[in-house]
Amino acid sequence: GSELMRGKRGLIMGLANDKSIAWGIAKACADAGAELAFSYQGEALKKRVDPLAAQLGSDIVLPCDVGDEASIDGLFEQLREHWDKIDFLVHAIGYSDKSELRGRYVDTSRRNFAMSMDISVYSFTAVVQRAEKMMPDGGSLLTLTYYGAEQVMPHYNVMGVAKAALEASVRYLAEDLGKDGIRVNAISAGPIRTLAASGIGDFRYILKWNELNSPLRRNVTTEDVGGSALYLLSDLGSAVTGEVHHVDAGYHVVGMKAVDAPDI
Ligand code: NAD
Numbered sequence: 001g002s003e004l005m006r007g008k009r010g011l012i013m014g015l016a017n018d019k020s021i022a023w024g025i026a027k028a029c030a031d032a033g034a035e036l037a038f039s040y041q042g043e044a045l046k047k048r049v050d051p052l053a054a055q056l057g058s059d060i061v062l063p064c065d066v067g068d069e070a071s072i073d074g075l076f077e078q079l080r081e082h083w084d085k086i087d088f089l090v091h092a093i094g095y096s097d098k099s100e101l102r103g104r105y106v107d108t109s110r111r112n113f114a115m116s117m118d119i120s121v122y123s124f125t126a127v128v129q130r131a132e133k134m135m136p137d138g139g140s141l142l143t144l145t146y147y148g149a150e151q152v153m154p155h156y157n158v159m160g161v162a163k164a165a166l167e168a169s170v171r172y173l174a175e176d177l178g179k180d181g182i183r184v185n186a187i188s189a190g191p192i193r194t195l196a197a198s199g200i201g202d203f204r205y206i207l208k209w210n211e212l213n214s215p216l217r218r219n220v221t222t223e224d225v226g227g228s229a230l231y232l233l234s235d236l237g238s239a240v241t242g243e244v245h246h247v248d249a250g251y252h253v254v255g256m257k258a259v260d261a262p263d264i
Helices: 021-031 043-055 069-082 110-132 157-178 203-213 222-233
Strands: 009-013 035-040 061-063 088-091 139-145 182-189 244-247
Touching (some): 035 043, 035 069, 061 069, 088 222, 110 157, 222 244
Parallel strands (some): 009 035, 035 061, 088 139, 139 182, 182 244
């Protein structure tokens, strides 16, 4: 690995298993010399996250449910027992009731709308409030979004609305924290088969569509996302903030693809 992240410490939130986008990012950071801490949601995930953290030389594995303010405070209190400051934070967390990630957006319930916004949008701001206090020398904050924020994608529904709000919050946070040398960015990842994605209707079709229609004619991997995250989290991205960076094999630039057989 490189030395890009040597001497930097970061908190990775949202690791569930080795298919998680958080895992691709954590590996890239560790490979570049970063020291990592992890947070996980619920005791059931601890037994998965512990060995993954250990694989990257970390034994700082702390519980946090981002739907609960006291739990977020608890996370940062425990983190301070290990480190007095951090250089970066990754928020790879989203949630919506999967019964509403199929069918029509218009049928979204008030209850699930509020919960999706709370867990998938507000939680980033809530975490940034605490992280800011541990970044006296500046830092880099990163969240994960999806193209369904910008364009209508099948079944993405309320998550598309939530991701649009998350992307807007990245811009506001970037302005608020920029004067303290803290950068705030998002990666808009192409579809990847993860636990969270398995809740989305027709996900296999979405993957195939992206593979066939993206300029690179392939899907993206968590390693692809890790590489781009490394740029945003390290000093390579030192003048980049408020950005939504697409890591999607170029899918977002295509309006319409030419037919391969021209006489359709
Ligand atoms: P994942 O299931 O591996 O990760 C989602 C994580 O969110 C899990 O670790 C889960 O524990 C955590 N989480 C959910 N509710 C939580 C809560 N209340 N408190 C704490 N943690 C909570 O799936 P993933 O695809 O790696 O998702 C990571 C991020 O990437 C999400 O924001 C997702 O929307 C985004 N994203 C995913 C894709 C994709 O196709 N997989 C594409 C673009 C963006």
